[in-house]
Amino acid sequence: MNTSITLKQRPVGTPTLADFEMKEQEGNLTISDGELLLKSIYISVDPYLRGRMSAAKSYIPPFEVGKPISSGIVAEVLDSKNKKFNKGDFVAGSLEWKTQQVSNGVGLQKVDKDKAPLSAYLGIIGMTGLTAFLGLHEIGKPKKGETMVVSGAAGAVGTVVGQIGKILGLTVIGIAGSDEKVAMLKSELGFDHGINYKTTKDMKAAIQEAAPNGVDIYYDNVGGPISDAVLFNINKFARMIICGAISVYNKTEIPTGISVQPFLVKNSALMQGFIVSNYADKFPDAMKHLSTWLTEGKLTYKETIVEGFENTPQAFLDMMAGKNKGKMIVKA
């Protein structure tokens, strides 16, 4: 029997379990020439999926109502009629939320479980790590001695960005949503400072205190009022890397905030949105850095692993609510 998780309806505001539907299909899947039979092992749940659940045009097409959700998945090859893959291989790629599925192999990459734990191919040495590394390098253009603020710092990308910042000699300030997360940033991941935005009344002042020399780089995963507070502290030629805006993804009205333009003019500052695939030609080089740092012990990673394929929607909701530390992954 094969189980899939579909988008039952487009969420309005904050998604709920009622927006998803579990569908079961009897019988065994069969494959034709060139195809693979895959069994999902690890499923990645990420903020950008919220955007795809809405009908609005974005950088990737919206999910279709009644069809399975898809995201980054590590799967085992149960059977293969494709020359590139053998039974027993593990692969990573964008796949559907199904316990088992048939693929033609396009867009899948083999992963080696002896080189790194399989879940890491969704995180630190997968899209998460690449997003952290390439956003920081290509847009942030970090220079040793500069000060970087990371929002969503305890999340999948944030935890990696902060550590890379430290490797590159930056002063790193992480903003997160609990004292426990802030403690983790400082004691386990080497961040210089952490700010709990949920208990801090004056974020502008708190950032100023943590960054007395001003903010040169802002790696932004959240948008909203936290990003407004950072604006007041940017230096001349500041670079703001706009990776995500999770704080507004569930808004039903168009979100508003401080006008950024006067800050950009005054400081000759930059804001640049991106998606990691813009830098696909730089993946091999970025991967080399990430793997080396990981092997050398300079980089570590955090995962929140939820057991059970059927819990994937709840894991997604929990991630959106900030209940994860590091990468949120479902073990199918």
Add this chain to the structure above:
Amino acid sequence: MNTSITLKQRPVGTPTLADFEMKEQEGNLTISDGELLLKSIYISVDPYLRGRMSAAKSYIPPFEVGKPISSGIVAEVLDSKNKKFNKGDFVAGSLEWKTQQVSNGVGLQKVDKDKAPLSAYLGIIGMTGLTAFLGLHEIGKPKKGETMVVSGAAGAVGTVVGQIGKILGLTVIGIAGSDEKVAMLKSELGFDHGINYKTTKDMKAAIQEAAPNGVDIYYDNVGGPISDAVLFNINKFARMIICGAISVYNKTEIPTGISVQPFLVKNSALMQGFIVSNYADKFPDAMKHLSTWLTEGKLTYKETIVEGFENTPQAFLDMMAGKNKGKMIVKA
């Protein structure tokens, strides 16, 4: 007798004549070795001066209360004890709002009235032209066939940016504040489309209609709601050149608007603030282009010239209120 115009008090909100004071000084100015005696001929009034009238830190220090305002000025050398300049020369540079003044010559450039009208050294072949050219090239990275929107299109920088856009093969849409200005953009400056924001109810729809293929480049002089409307129409990889934000310079509260971050993420779009001096190393090349286009008749320029040194504050207020077409200049 020498007259100067000082900042009497820092304006709150929209500046008025009461914020300025005319001071007269009896007697003749004398010069020492290395100095020049200058007589102001043309005085530039620009939006950025509003920022310097406030106490807030910006890219240039604020004006001091009780001291003369300064801006771009073309002056005649009445007397010289400086080897680099002779009596009868004309110079351009940042000088004080005085009918006559003494300078040590630092930062002044000789200008040739046989090559171009003296006022042009404040505009098309001065900071205005450089701001238009370099902002568009360095940040906008225009490619033939793309669509550009220019706000403040009938102003000093806007009129030049739009024309350069046409020279480079862009579709150019200008946003301005009167039907007369819009007519000028189209009939005299070659803009493809013009939008009068004061009579247009739905700016988002009007921009969409003028730019059915979306906006690739936005040269922004105004900020505020006009820029919000542009955001809804940007294409993937759009570049937004943040040159100024005149619509908010007189605000007494921190201006707010649409959150830009979700648009930047969705479109991998860029917003970059700048000041022309960031690109000082590129002035010679930019000037060569501007002069050539001017000589070839590919580029023209608009000026609104106000007679009388004593009318400089009023000219500044009128420029802030959008009463100028093209560059606003006072003939002393």
